[in-house]
């Protein structure tokens with residue numbers, strides 16, 4: 001089974017995706033993480049993706065569809081996986097459907113004002129990928145990753161003006177796929193407000 005996580009940037013897809021990955025024993029594939037890693041390493045993929053990412057726009061469909069198809073064919077995903085950040089528009093959703101794999105979409109619903117608050121307080125570890133929130137889940141030592149001791153950073157695209165663009169892109173391009181999966185009867189909708197544990201138990205119940 002392929003589980004698709006849907007929701008505004010900052011809705012908790014990454015956090016819930018990690019928990020789900022541990023619980024179900026299948027990998028979480030985040031196109032955003034793959035692209036950020038490529039940008040950091042300045043690979044040819046990173047060079048192609050960088051500008052769009054910095055502006056909060058989507059990277060080209062050909063690139064991301066290629067990444068996901070390759071991952072889904074790998075041994076790692078032979079028992080399924082959790083897709084975080086893909087599909088992001090109808091073209092990507094159709095490309096995924098063409099692979100003919102069983103799908104389920106989990107829509108984590110959070111109000112827009114709430115995600116803006118969350119993203120401005122989000123800090124990430126550039127080394128191990130751990131995610132913190134300065135208000136709800138701060139690191140034990142200020143500015144330092146609990147897991148690996150690396151100084152935390154704010155994602156470039158978590159700056160307020162870029163967040164607003166990402167939300168605009170989400171509404172125009174990604175929101176229509178909520179409806180797309182609803183019509184196919186594979187959508188689970190979950191209230192994404194509350195603690196990480198509360199949201200996770202809602203997801204498990206709904207599944």
Ligand code: AMP
Nearest residue numbers: 031032052053057058059064085086088
């Ligand atoms: P995320 O970490 O999912 O918020 O993604 C960060 C950025 O990576 C997005 O703002 C896009 O620029 C790019 N990105 C991630 N996933 C996709 C996708 N499926 N299609 C196009 N661009 C993507």
